[in-house]
Structure formats: structure tokens, C-alpha cells
Amino acid sequence: MQSILEINGICRRFGGIQAVDDFSLDIKEGEILGLIGPNGAGKTTLFNLITGFVKPDSGTVFFKKRNITKLKPHKIANMGIARTFQQTKPFKSMLAVENVAVSLMSKRAKESKNGSDVLEMALKALKRVEVIPPESNMFKLGSQLSHGYTKRLDIARALALEPEILLLDEPFGGLGFKEMSIMNKVIQKLHDEGITIVIIEHKMRELMKLAERLTVMHFGAKIAEGPPREVARNEKVCEAYLGKEGDNLFA
Amino acid sequence: MRDKDLKNAAELVKKAWSFRLKIFLLTSFILALLPALTQNYYILEILIFANIYSIFGASWDILGGVTGIFSLGQALFFGVAAYMSGALNLFFGLPPWMTIPIGGAFGVIVGLVVAVPSLRLKNEYFAIASLIFPSILAGIIFMYPELTGGGIYGLAPISGDIVVTYYSSLLLMLVSIYVLVKILNSRIGLIFRSIRDDRETAEASGIDTTKYKFLAFALSGFFAGIAGGFQAHLLMSVGPFVFDPFLSLQAMVNAALGGMGTIVGAIGGSYLMSFLNEALRSIAQFRVFVFALVMILVFRYLPGGIMRLLAKRYRISLETWSGLKKLRRRENDAINP
Numbered sequence: 048m049q050s051i052l053e054i055n056g057i058c059r060r061f062g063g064i065q066a067v068d069d070f071s072l073d074i075k076e077g078e079i080l081g082l083i084g085p086n087g088a089g090k091t092t093l094f095n096l097i098t099g100f101v102k103p104d105s106g107t108v109f110f111k112k113r114n115i116t117k118l119k120p121h122k123i124a125n126m127g128i129a130r131t132f133q134q135t136k137p138f139k140s141m142l143a144v145e146n147v148a149v150s151l152m153s154k155r156a157k158e159s160k161n162g163s164d165v166l167e168m169a170l171k172a173l174k175r176v177e178v179i180p181p182e183s184n185m186f187k188l189g190s191q192l193s194h195g196y197t198k199r200l201d202i203a204r205a206l207a208l209e210p211e212i213l214l215l216d217e218p219f220g221g222l223g224f225k226e227m228s229i230m231n232k233v234i235q236k237l238h239d240e241g242i243t244i245v246i247i248e249h250k251m252r253e254l255m256k257l258a259e260r261l262t263v264m265h266f267g268a269k270i271a272e273g274p275p276r277e278v279a280r281n282e283k284v285c286e287a288y289l290g291k292e293g294d295n296l297f298a
Numbered sequence: 299m300r301d302k303d304l305k306n307a308a309e310l311v312k313k314a315w316s317f318r319l320k321i322f323l324l325t326s327f328i329l330a331l332l333p334a335l336t337q338n339y340y341i342l343e344i345l346i347f348a349n350i351y352s353i354f355g356a357s358w359d360i361l362g363g364v365t366g367i368f369s370l371g372q373a374l375f376f377g378v379a380a381y382m383s384g385a386l387n388l389f390f391g392l393p394p395w396m397t398i399p400i401g402g403a404f405g406v407i408v409g410l411v412v413a414v415p416s417l418r419l420k421n422e423y424f425a426i427a428s429l430i431f432p433s434i435l436a437g438i439i440f441m442y443p444e445l446t447g448g449g450i451y452g453l454a455p456i457s458g459d460i461v462v463t464y465y466s467s468l469l470l471m472l473v474s475i476y477v478l479v480k481i482l483n484s485r486i487g488l489i490f491r492s493i494r495d496d497r498e499t500a501e502a503s504g505i506d507t508t509k510y511k512f513l514a515f516a517l518s519g520f521f522a523g524i525a526g527g528f529q530a531h532l533l534m535s536v537g538p539f540v541f542d543p544f545l546s547l548q549a550m551v552n553a554a555l556g557g558m559g560t561i562v563g564a565i566g567g568s569y570l571m572s573f574l575n576e577a578l579r580s581i582a583q584f585r586v587f588v589f590a591l592v593m594i595l596v597f598r599y600l601p602g603g604i605m606r607l608l609a610k611r612y613r614i615s616l617e618t619w620s621g622l623k624k625l626r627r628r629e630n631d632a633i634n635p
Contacts, residue, residue, distance in 0.1 A: 098502065124504035132502070138495035140559075141488075145619050149492040152485050153504025166621050186310070189495070208504055 048075040051243055052128075052212060057096055057106030059089075059267075066092040068267035069106070074212065079234070079244045081258030081275070083251070085287055089267040090247045091133055094214050098130050099123045110212075125155040129210035131201040133217045133247070137189030143178060143200055144169045144185040150207035159209050172203040176233050195226035199233065212243045219250045227253055255279075263287070311622045317612060318562075322476075325565065329468055333461045342464045346532065348572035349467040350525045353474045355552030355564030357521035360478055362550065363558035364487065365514040366494025367416055371428040372522055372549040374412065375405040377435065377540035379523030384450040384536040394456055398470075398527035405523020406516045413515035417508060429543070436541035449537035456531050463532070470528060471565070474521055478561045481517065483620040490514055491559070522549070544586060551589055555596050557603030566604045 052074040059067045067089045074080055082090050095101035097108055099120040107116045115123055124130075138146050147169040150156055160168060173179040176199040184196065192200060198218060205213060218234065219227055227250070234257055238244055248254040254261075254275075261278040263271040265287040271278050278284055332345060358372045379401035386397045412431060416424045456463045481487055489510050492500040500507050530536045539545075552571055556563025574592070578585050600607060 100498065100501075119506075120498075120501040121504050121506045124502055130502055132499065136496045136499045138492050138499065140495055141491055142619075142622075144622075145488060145491075148488060148619065148621055149500060149505065150503040152489055155504055169621075204499070204503055 048077065050074060051076040051111060052097070053109040054093075054097070055107045055109070057093075057108065058104045059092060059096060059101060060104055065267050067096060067103075070264070070267065070269055071106075072262060072269070074243060074245060075260075077238075077241055077243055078259050079238050079246065079257050081254045081261040082245060082247045082264065083249070083254065083261060084264035088264040088287075090264055091216055092267075093264070094130055094216055094245075094247065097123075097214065098128060121153070124208060125153055127155065127208070127211040128214065129205035129208045129212070130214040131198075131205055131216055131218065133220065135194070135197045135201045137192070137197050137200050137204075139188065139190040141189055142186055143173060143189065143192060143196075146189055146200055147172045147203050147207050150204050153208060155208055168207065172207045173200075175206060175236075176200070176203045177229055178203055195222055195229075198222065198226075199230065202233065206237070210242065212245065213237065215244065215246045215248075217247055217249065219248055219253045231256060251279075313612075314609075321608075322479075322562065326472055329472075330465075333464055337461060339460050342460050344572055344576055345569075346460075346464055346467045347529075348569045349464075349471040350529050350532070351548060351552055351572065352471050352565045352568040353521055353528075354525040354549045355556065355568050356475055356478050356561050357518045357525065358549040359553040359556075359558060359561055359564055360481070360490070360521070361514050361518035363553055363560070364482060364494065365490040365511065366421065367511065367514065368421055368425040369412075369428040369518070369546075370425050370550070371431045371433075371543075371546050372518075373541050373543070373545040374428075374432040374435065375408055375519040375522035376526035376529075376545060376549075377432060378408045378526070379405040380526035380530040380536045380540045381450065383527035384453050384530045387453045387531070388450055394454060394527075394531045398524055398531070401527030401530070402520040402523035405519035405521075405526070407519070408523075409515035409517075409519025410512060412519075413512045416515070417511065429546075432541035432546065433543070436538045439538045439541075449535055450530075451535045453531055453534045453536070455534055456528070467528065467532075470524065474524065475562060475565060478517070478521065482561050485621075486510070486513065488619050488621075494559075544589075547586075547589060547593075551593055551596075553603075554593065555600075555603055557605030557607075560603070560605040563603050563605040570604075 050073040054070060054072040057067055057070050058065070070093065082093070084090055092101060096103050099118050099122070103116065107114060109115065110126060110128060115126065138149065144166070148165055151160070151165050151168055170179065170185065173185060178184050178196050178199050184192065189197065189200070202215070202218070215234070218230055222230060231253060234244060246254060246258065258275055261273065261275050262269060263278060263284050270283045270287060271281045333342065336342070354372070354376060357375070358369065362368045382404040383397040383401035386392045386400055387394065392400070412428065415427060419427060456466055489500065489505055492503070492505065493507050493510060497507050526540060548571065552567035553564050554567065555570060556565065556567030574588070575585065578588055596603065
């Protein structure tokens with residue numbers, strides 16, 4: 048498989064903390080890549096670095112052989128890299144359908160729509176992530192939708208950009224049992240449509256069902272990479288999550 | 299697209315749009331008829347000021363209420379435009395119908411200049427910074443009276459006839475509000491609102507928020523400028539009072555009382571406040587106090603302003619994106635093909 052996004056030796060420091068430390072990663076076209084690591088490992092910072100919300104101190108990001116390291120977030124979004132946020136941030140005073148319509152006003156969406164109707168497209172995006180049905184959801188405000196729906200609304204907003212890569216930051220965070228299975232189905236469907244997906248997640252059981260490959264971060268650096276089963280047995284990974292054997296954890 | 303929920307929603311949208319249109323037409327009608335009821339110079343003058351401050355309030359609203367960039371120094375645009383209109387009239391002899399839009403253009407320029415620090419400052423800090431800009435200009439005028447002339451006197455009036463002046467102000471107000479509401483309902487308005495709600499999400503949605511912030515400042519500057527230019531000709535003079543913080547406060551109170559982010563609310567807020575202002579003339583020293591009190595009460599008990607109160611009373615949605623209008627049309631087509 049061809050790589051679609053290449054991250055080379057990217058670094059970012061916040062004050063005294065090296066949030067991302069010489070991190071490199073190849074994302075292959077069409078795969079579902081899981082990005083895991085303990086809290087504070089630098090996963091979300093990595094997303095921010097890819098999408099331009101945070102500028103790297105050094106290192107490069109290439110998207111389809113084009114250097115996107117120094118570009119602004121909206122430019123990167125318009126190239127086809129869409130993201131969601133860990134703390135979902137819908138447009139609270141706007142209707143669900145308007146939330147999605149904002150993405151449809153972007154340059155990329157306008158080019159790809161060739162005359163089709165904005166409302167129609169917004170509805171389609173909401174249906175793709177199962178915010179609709181029920182139809183009444185499209186007229187709920189961003190602030191009125193339940194947590195599970197806003198998580199998927201965020202994905203619908205990202206999907207409206209017709210992205211080639213979708214970066215999902217903890218899509219399962221705070222979801223109930225039923226909502227998790229819907230989310231799982233939605234992500235699987237998007238994968239089948241050929242969208243490259245990167246997922247940050249702590250809920251390992253859900254991630255294991257989806258991810259074809261896992262990358263593990265710890266203190267901003269990569270400590271393991273490979274098929275999920277192998278990574279789960281990796282010594283360093285166990286250490287990062289549980290501490291070293293013989294540590295005086297219970298002393 | 300056939301679904302009961304969808305049908306109900308379409309019905310709601312339909313109701314909201316026709317309600318809004320009715321209110322607009324009714325307001326225009328009543329205001330247009332007012333001079334037939336009274337030709338009292340004093341009352342008409344109050345109404346003229348109410349019209350000017352409707353535009354001024356709406357200009358604040360497009361920036362503060364719709365886009366979420368709180369400016370506490372709206373008088374800056376108003377004042378610069380007033381001075382420019384005055385100077386163009388006095389020194390170059392341009393008539394008011396030319397100096398007022400040119401004043402608006404200067405408002406745009408000032409708006410674009412002020413937009414630059416707003417990109418670097420968080421909203422709260424920008425609000426504080428914006429409070430200072432008009433004071434700086436007023437200070438310069440006070441410091442170099444020989445250069446700035448302090449005030450400018452003897453401008454051409456809008457018209458010698460108060461009724462004509464009233465109708466000019468009304469026309470200007472209705473056109474300005476109409477244009478701003480059109481913008482609010484368009485895709486530009488949708489993007490402005492998204493920036494207010496969450497700038498990062500808007501940016502992640504592929505929206506160039508910097509560009510749209512500049513646009514919001516330009517629009518705000520233009521309409522504040524028009525109001526400033528009109529007032530300069532109305533009073534036939536301009537002085538440093540056009541940079542008064544109280545003036546900035548007035549723009550904000552008008553918009554907030556009417557309903558922030560609704561644009562049309564500024565009309566209601568401005569008319570109410572104009573009459574209140576007149577009623578308080580005998581106790582002018584308490585005026586700021588009363589304004590502040592109104593502000594506190596509005597924020598505490600009526601955060602959505604008059605417009606949102608009406609919306610609740612008549613159960614209509616105030617959501618304004620015109621994309622929804624299509625839904626109504628399509629539903630109508632589905633019912634009567």
C-alpha cells in the first residue's frame with residue numbers, strides 16, 4: 048500500500064515538556080491506524096501538528112508528496128485532511144444541519160459539489176454517521192444534542208469536506224454501550240468507502256475491532272508499531288501502561 | 299425526505315420566515331407613516347436619532363453579536379467617519395449623499411486596521427484593547443487642536459426640511475438593516491456565526507476564519523461609518539464627542555436590548571433607548587447609571603433581548619440560514635406538485 052501521509056522526525060516542546068519528540072510515522076492509503084499511549088503521551092498534539100493547529104519546532108509532514116508542515120489549518124483541511132476534536136466542539140447555537148453546512152462552505156466542498164444542493168448534502172452527511180434518523184435531529188441546536196450525537200455530528204462535519212484522511216480524536220470517549228456499537232459501525236463503513244482513518248483511543252476493546260495497525264506513543268516518542276496482537280504483547284508497551292515488573296508499585 | 303418530523307420542521311421554518319417578513323414590513327409601514335401623525339420637530343428629531351443609532355447598533359451587532367468579536371470601542375468607526383464626512387463637506391464641498399458613503403469607506407479602512415490586533419488577541423483582551431482606540435484618537439484631537447481643528451462646524455445639513463431629513467434617515471436605516479439581515483442569512487452569516495461559536499472548529503472545517511474576521515470588521519466599520527457621517531450632517535458639526543465611550547456603550551446597549559445576533563433587534567433597542575434617553579434629559583447626570591442598569595437587567599433577565607422574547611412567545615425559530623428556506627419551498631412543492 049502506498050503511504051498517503053508521511054511524518055518525519057517531528058518535534059514540539061511546550062515550555063519544559065517535550066510533547067512530541069522526533070516522531071516519524073507513515074500512514075498508508077485506506078488503512079485504519081490506531082494511535083495509543085498513556086495520557087499526556089502527545090497523541091492529540093500530534094493531531095494538532097498534522098492539522099496545523101500547532102506548528103512543529105522541527106520535522107516535516109508530507110501529504111501525498113506535498114509538504115504541508117507550515118500551512119494554516121484551513122488550508123490543510125481543504126487539502127482533504129479532516130479532524131474531529133477530543134472535547135467535541137460543535138457550533139452550539141447552530142442547528143445540526145447548519146453545523147455540517149459550515150464545512151460545505153469550504154473551498155474543497157464547494158469544488159466537489161458541482162451544483163448539488165447544500166441542504167441535501169448536509170442531510171446526506173448526517174445520515175452517513177447516523178445522526179439522522181430521527182429527522183428531527185437536524186433541527187436541534189448543537190447544544191441540545193446528546194453527547195453521543197455530538198460525537199457523530201463532529202464526524203459528519205469533517206466528512207462534509209470529502210476528506211481523504213480522517214483523524215478521529217477519541218471517538219468512543221464517554222459513549223454508552225449502544226452508542227459505541229453505532230460508532231464502530233460508522234467507522235467501519237467509512238473505512239469500506241476507502242477513507243484513510245487514524246484513531247486516537249483509550250478503549251482498547253473497540254480499537255482492537257477496528258485498527259489494522261497500532262502505533263504506541265510514550266513521552267512524545269514512538270515505542271512500538273505493528274499489528275494489534277503483536278503490539279499488545281510488546282514489553283515496552285506493557286511497561287508504559289502498567290509500569291516495569293518489579294517496580295515497587297505496591298510497596 | 300418525507301417524514302413527519304421533517305414536515306413539522308419545515309412548518310416551523312415557514313412560520314419563522316413569514317413572521318420575520320411581517321415584522322419587517324409592519325415596522326417599515328408604521329415608521330413611514332409617523333410624520334403623518336406628527337410633524338413636531340422635537341419628536342421627529344428623536345426618531346431621526348433613533349434611526350441613526352439603529353444602524354449604529356446593527357453595525358455593532360454584526361461584529362459582536364453575530365461574529366462574537368466584542369468591540370467596546372465602536373465609536374472609533376463612527377467618529378472617524380464623522381470627521382471624514384465633515385472634512386470632505388467643508389473643505390471639498392462634497393454633498394452629504396457623497397460624503398456619507400465615503401465616510402463609510404473610511405470606517406472600513408479603520409475596521410481593517412483594528413482587525414489586525416484582534417487576530418492576535420483573545421476576545422476578552424481585544425474587548426479591553428478596543429475600549430482604548432477611540433480614546434487615543436480623541437486625545438490626539440484634544441492635543442493638537444490647530445492641526446485637527448478640534449471640531450468642525452458649519453457642515454451642510456441633510457435637508458432644510460425635518461420631514462425630508464426623517465425620511466432620508468428612515469430610508470438609510472431600512473436599507474442598511476435589510477442589507478445586514480441579507481448578509482446574516484447568507485453563507486457569510488453562517489460562517490460568521492460559526493466563528494462566534496468556535497473558531498477552531500470553523501478552521502478545521504476548512505474556513506479561512508482570518509478572512510471572514512476582516513470581512514466582519516469591514517462591514518461593521520462601514521455601517522458605523524454611515525451612521526457617523528449622517529449624524530455629522532444632522533448636527534452640522536463634529537467634535538471629539540464622537541469618540542465618547544458612552545457612544546460605544548449606546549451601540550452595545552441598543553443591540554443587546556433588541557437581541558444580540560439578530561440585527562433587526564437593534565431597531566427595537568434603539569427606539570426604546572432613544573425615548574428613555576429623552577425621558578432622562580432632566581436628570582442627565584444619571585444617564586450613564588441608567589444605561590448601565592438597563593444593560594445589567596437585560597443580561598440578567600433577558601439575555602436574548604426583545605427579539606428572542608418575541609420568538610419564544612410566538613414559538614418561532616430565529617435560526618436564520620437561508621438554506622433552510624429551500625426546505626420550506628421543497629416541502630410546498632411536495633404537497634402541491
